[in-house]
Amino acid sequence: MSLRNVLVIDDDPLFRVIAEETLLALGAGEVTVTEDGAQGLQMVADRPEAFDLILCDLNMPNIDGVLVLRELGSRNYSGALIIVSSEKPAVIESVHTMARLAGVRMLGALRKPLNANTLQKMILSEMSQPSKQVIEVSRDEVRAALDAKTIVPVYQPKLDLTKGGIHSVEVLARHAPPGAGLQSAYAYLLASESLGMMPELTLSLIEQVAVQSRTWRAEGVDLGFAFNISPSLLMDKNLPERIVSALGETGLSPHMVTLEITENQLIEYSPDVLEVLSRLRIKGFHLSVDDFGTGTTSFEQLRLYPFSELKLDLTFVQDVLTDSFARLTVVTSLKLARLLNMSVVAEGVETEEQLDFFRKAGATFAQGYLIARPLAGNDVMPWLRENNGRWTSPLPDQPDADAKSA
Incomplete structure (x- = not known):
């Protein structure tokens, strides 16, 4: 598209x-x-x-x-x-x-x-589907961007609702042509998917993040990272080794890396990706089922694949206080996750009331504009120095009775 x-x-x-x-x-x-x-x-x-x-x-x-x-x-x-x-x-x-x-x-x-972030997510998710549309960015342009590393990571913080403080960041892609600042990378991501270059682009982002993480650890900050993974990568049986190689000698452990896969994209590939996902888990990577609750086979996915985390679809997160069906879906998902010993991310949190609900209901992490918008790499440490104290107060670690019985 x-x-x-x-x-x-x-x-x-x-x-x-x-x-x-x-x-x-x-x-x-x-x-x-x-x-x-x-x-x-x-x-x-x-x-x-x-x-x-x-x-x-x-x-x-x-x-x-x-x-x-x-x-x-x-x-x-x-x-x-x-x-x-x-x-x-x-x-x-x-x-x-x-x-x-x-x-x-x-x-x-x-x-x-x-919500611009919601709109962008919907559009970008379409890139994982095979496209016969005209490619607006050529193979040579994608190659030049990869060689020059102008497809760069930005970082959206995720709040730990159990312990307080920023636990990790989701890695998103932006285009940074010389002298032009950060721009949408949509056209490059779309072209990369269509041209079969998404594995190289994804591994380039992982390499850049791994190098950046070494700088932050030197300053005493050890963050986890979540990457969106296209289903096309999951067809590569060498993917676990390729990601480990991308981490290199930077010291970033697979245990600090979460790979997010959108649930409604997995069903087509279920016979082929199970081996890859299992080997990723064995190597220590976490696996998150993204946009959980929107697909018709949500619970079946949890039985088939070795996920360690649920990422609630932001539509349910944003409606949880005003719509009884959304609230029931969220609470049921949280109960299921507890039974399966899985962490839960509430994505798209925009108000203090939403944050309070998910904190009391027993969600593990929260992410959204209330906490922070995506940050350029050079802005992460200044943002943490200025804002992390706001989120480090003790948080209740037991689900609220009203939320559990909703």
Whole structure:
């Protein structure tokens, strides 16, 4: 999937403005907006191959988003769709099912107000699927970026809810062309996946992080690191050795490294990746099932694969205080994780109330904009010096009775 042209259909003028700015910042070439579903459908009819992605509100006057989705399916729309909705998860799940039956490719659902991090995650997750779209970054450009190491890691801190303090960071990729500052790496990640260069890019990031970790340990800070792993890497039976080699002599132990795999991407590869995942665990790496709760086989994944951590999907995290279904899903997942001796990460925490809920409910780690946005490598130590004290107070280590019985 590319982001050459994006269509936003929403009757909220503020959302349209924020969505347009966010999409452009993520690398979209052109963003078209409209407040009316009928007008949006006409735009698609006039330019049937133009839009790579559509963001569509569900609750709109005249023609609602469900009717738009049905029409897109009947017209064989070939791009991707993101729902914009504040409806209950059960309604959204029904629309997801309808989309699959109608042949529309949905990336997920956004809630208002728009969270740029959530939108970016949905778009980047699509890169792991085989793409026949035009590649906007050439093989030579990816090669040049890898050779010059301009695809660089940034770090989002994860708070330890049991002991307090920053326990680890999630590693994300950014493009850092000389003299231009940090930019979205979306186009390079998409091209790398399509060109079969994602293993090299991922290992380059791991090598850079390993070297950076040595500097931080010299200053007395020993952080863990979480990396997103594309399913295409899991087909390589030499992956465990390749990652160990990428860590090199830096002193970064596999026990300090977590590899995150999105759950709904594993089912296609289940016969082939079990050996790789098992050997990664034997070597000491932690395995996290990302976006847990969104796939239809969530609990089956825990039986099949040697995961050590659940990373709750941020939709449930952000709805946990306002939606009974989201709350029940979270509490059930936490109980299951305790029974399986797995840690749990609450991703997308944005308010003190959400943080308090997950702390009392027994989650292990929390991550989100409330704690910190992604930080450049040179900014991590200054941020820790200034902010870590805020998170080091003693935290309760027993789940709250109300949360357990919700």
